[in-house]
Structure formats: structure tokens, C-alpha cells
Amino acid sequence: MPYYPLLKAPGAQGWATLCNFSPNNWEANRGRQQFINVTWATEGHWASKTLGVLLPGELRTINASDVADVVPANALALLSLTHVSLPAQSNALPKLDVAQTSVPAWRATLGLSTSVAQTSYQGELDSFPPQGSLLTFGPFLQFGEGIKNHLILLNLENSPKSRSAELEIYDTAGLKPRGRFTVRSNAANCIRLDELGVEPGDLPLFICRGMAAIPLYFSSSMDGAFLSLEHTHPPASLVVHGRRWEAQKLLKNRWFAKVAP
Amino acid sequence: MISQKIQRFRRAIWTWKQPLMRLPPLVGAPISDLFVWRSSGEWQTLFELIDIASLFEDADGPQDVTLIAFDEQGLRVLEQKVILQVNSRQTLDISSMIGRAYGEKGTFAVFHSRTPSSITKLGSFLTERGYVSYRYRGAPLRAYVHGNFDAISLGAGGELQLLGGSSLLRREYSLQYELQHGVVYELGIVNPTSTSQRCICKLVSVRTRKITGAQVVNLPPGGIQLVPLRVDKSEPVRLVIQSHLVMARPIVFRIQNLKLDVFHG
Numbered sequence: 001m002p003y004y005p006l007l008k009a010p011g012a013q014g015w016a017t018l019c020n021f022s023p024n025n026w027e028a029n030r031g032r033q034q035f036i037n038v039t040w041a042t043e044g045h046w047a048s049k050t051l052g053v054l055l056p057g058e059l060r061t062i063n064a065s066d067v068a069d070v071v072p073a074n075a076l077a078l079l080s081l082t083h084v085s086l087p088a089q090s091n092a093l094p095k096l097d098v099a100q101t102s103v104p105a106w107r108a109t110l111g112l113s114t115s116v117a118q119t120s121y122q123g124e125l126d127s128f129p130p131q132g133s134l135l136t137f138g139p140f141l142q143f144g145e146g147i148k149n150h151l152i153l154l155n156l157e158n159s160p161k162s163r164s165a166e167l168e169i170y171d172t173a174g175l176k177p178r179g180r181f182t183v184r185s186n187a188a189n190c191i192r193l194d195e196l197g198v199e200p201g202d203l204p205l206f207i208c209r210g211m212a213a214i215p216l217y218f219s220s221s222m223d224g225a226f227l228s229l230e231h232t233h234p235p236a237s238l239v240v241h242g243r244r245w246e247a248q249k250l251l252k253n254r255w256f257a258k259v260a261p
Numbered sequence: 262m263i264s265q266k267i268q269r270f271r272r273a274i275w276t277w278k279q280p281l282m283r284l285p286p287l288v289g290a291p292i293s294d295l296f297v298w299r300s301s302g303e304w305q306t307l308f309e310l311i312d313i314a315s316l317f318e319d320a321d322g323p324q325d326v327t328l329i330a331f332d333e334q335g336l337r338v339l340e341q342k343v344i345l346q347v348n349s350r351q352t353l354d355i356s357s358m359i360g361r362a363y364g365e366k367g368t369f370a371v372f373h374s375r376t377p378s379s380i381t382k383l384g385s386f387l388t389e390r391g392y393v394s395y396r397y398r399g400a401p402l403r404a405y406v407h408g409n410f411d412a413i414s415l416g417a418g419g420e421l422q423l424l425g426g427s428s429l430l431r432r433e434y435s436l437q438y439e440l441q442h443g444v445v446y447e448l449g450i451v452n453p454t455s456t457s458q459r460c461i462c463k464l465v466s467v468r469t470r471k472i473t474g475a476q477v478v479n480l481p482p483g484g485i486q487l488v489p490l491r492v493d494k495s496e497p498v499r500l501v502i503q504s505h506l507v508m509a510r511p512i513v514f515r516i517q518n519l520k521l522d523v524f525h526g
Contacts, residue, residue, distance in 0.1 A: 025433035139309040173348040226402035242384025
């Protein structure tokens, strides 16, 4: 069972709607009351707090402001639903022993809002192995007066200790470097993409050799009236059936070799 | 031990010979989602085309995709080759390509002409699950959503095969989302199976668990319907879709104060 992060982006507030009902009626349909928890990394350990309970069949929206006095401003707030409350402190990310589904995965609505608009996707966040890496191609940049584009790189690992890695951004066609940024584990790393010289026909290539992450793209108009949020696929999603994880490895090896760090 | 066997049997009722998506009949056949297009004075649909095969292996010469569009009944209305630009992004204006002669909604598929040998050697198929964006009422920003299903494949002779699996028993898909009062929702439901499907879209009160509204949607193979949803009272409501689709995951268009958000279930 995954965690549900409260997203962060300039000029917008993160929120998540948690659901205590299965997305289907055949994998996990036994309704039980669940605890709503928030978990965050602090001072070398994971801290958790129970925010309330959610009855079977219910939904609850948690805004970033709801946990602002619990979770430090620089920490990623991770929501979860569990049958038993989580320990107040732990050295490893608490394992969430609750019902799971796969068709589809049990998700929450993860969103960003301004005072006049909102955008969301159905998502979740599982912990990544520390030896993981990221390769993705991002065609989501939008262009126009006052439009801002951000990459939100979501990472979660079992260890509460924050570590850093380098995110490299290239133009896929010419392999021209577009930017290099330090990103942190257990964080929603927010990176402005508008000043990298990316043109409308360019396909940006994002590589992080030292950390796996979910790449989200957040676009907003200057007044916050129009928003867009979506993630790109991991390379394994470019193929289906067979040994698709090997296809992912092939693609990563090819592009990691093309652009030496 | 016995309880494990019972559990396995219970699951088998839902999974035995009922894959989410079937294998294409031809090795190396390209697969695509059935993306939803909308085209009208208010709606514009765009697609981000990327040469996926060239990301895996360089090609000898220019490659292309075959873009096939269908109307809401699943009937083919457009077939067009598009030359790919290697390692670039081509934003296709799907609404302009289809025009206004085939209604205001339908689906389209994008089939890549080349599958790298490194992919076929793995027993895998190249699939287009790419990125669609919608512009609503000339907004300065488009709302993006990614593809979801490996819905349809193209054979060597141009024959199409719908790959979606059907369920023996009727299933429920519950959207993990709170529908709100004062917001316009339109639910895009696509039938990726080769048989007609009947879907019942039920609005369920979170507080009382009673059904507050229901709509029946009949979908021919490859067909699509946009189902308008309105929450009448200011109480939390959720959506349940009952059907024989293995996963009746919809695309949700959310419009509030003329601002569009779009996402997959």
C-alpha cells in the first residue's frame, strides 16, 4: 500500500483526497475503518502522526495547510491509510500493511490548487530502491506569455536520511546540456523549466543516475487561473508484454552511455 | 492451506482467461491506446508524437506512424501517415486532422511503423500510451493526460484488433475521487473489447451510500461515450461503473468556472 504525497509547487497548494473504498469489487472489498496518517522525515528518522479515522466508503481531503503545524515546511508530507496507527518514530519508512489492489492500484487524488483553479491526477508513491535511476522524455512544456512550467521530481526511499543526486537535462536530438540540478531524496523537488532554452519542437531528456523518481510536470498561467499537471511514463511503459523491464534497462543503458555525466 | 486455496479460487473467478488486455495475434504488431478526441468550437485535441522506436535503436531512414481516427461508434473515419522526426516532439492538432464531419468526439490510435528488433527479442510489443492535451474555449493552457490502455493493434495487412478483455461476471470500478457540487464532469468511457458493452454509471452518496443517480451507456466495439455528470446536492458523491469490462477506467473532464482539468481514473 503506497503513500500519498502532498505536492508542492510555486503559487499553488497541495492536497490529496484519500479514499477508504477499493477501486474495484473483486480484489479487496472488505470495508474497515482506517487511520489517516501523515509521515515525514526529520532529524534522521521517520515521524508519523494520526490525523483521524476514515470510515469504510468515505473520502477525506487533506490540504497542505491542514498539516502545516505538524510537518516542517521543508519536509515532504506523506499521507497514508492504515488499519493500525503508525509508530510515532521509526528508523525505516513504516510498511503499510493494508489491502492492496492491482487492477487498478489503490490510489488517491493528488492535486495542486490556486484560489481559482485546480488540477489533479490519480496517484500514489511507493518507496524506490536507493540504487534506482531515472530516465524519461518530457514533451509537456507549454509556451506562451506568462506561462510557467515546473518539473516536480517526487522521490521516496526507506531511509529517512536525506541524500542528494544530480538531475541532468538534455535536448534529446542534439544532446545539448540544458541544465543540471541537485535533487534530494524524500522530497518533491521543484525545478523551473522555462529558463533552459527549450523550444516547442524540442524533446527534453531527463536523467538522474543516482536516484529514481516520479517526474511530474506542472504548468500554470501567470494569474493561476489555468493549471495542468501530469506525469511522464517510465521507459518500461513504452513496451508491453514479454520482458519489458529488460527493455527499460536497454533504454537506460543506451541513453546513459550517450550522455556521459 | 485451505483458506489459501479458497482465496486462489475466488480470485480465479475474476482472472481466469480474463486478461486486462490480450496479446496481439502478430509478433511485432504495434499497439496503441484508443485516445479520446474532442473537436468543436469549444474543444481542441492535440497529441505529442515522439519516435519511440528510435529511442531504442537508430533507424536506416525516415520512419512514420499511421494515425487512425474513429467516430463515437468505433467506425474508422481517418487514416493518415505522419513522418516522424527523430528525437523531437511533434505536437499534432488532432481536431484539425479529423475536421468537423464526424461529430464532436471519438477515439484515435497511433501505430508506429517500426518495432526495434531488441524489443521483439524480449517478446514485447511497442505501445503508444502517449500524451494527449485538450484546450477548452481557447484557454492559454492545455490540460494534459497520458494514455492508459494497450487497447488496439494493427496487423501487417492493415487489420485492426481490439485487445481489451471482457469479464465473465459484472464488475464494479469505483473512481477514487470525490465528485463535487457546482462542477461539470464529463466521463469518457471507451470500449476496447470486440463485443458491445453496457456500462451503468452510478453516483453514490458517500454519507448514505444510496444511489443518487444512474445512467446506462451502450458502447459498440471501439466506441466511446461522454457521460455528463452533475452532483445535485452539496454532499460528497462518488462514481461506480458497473460493466463487463475488466477495468472500466474512464477519462474525466472536470470543468469549473470554465477552467478544464482532465485526468484518468
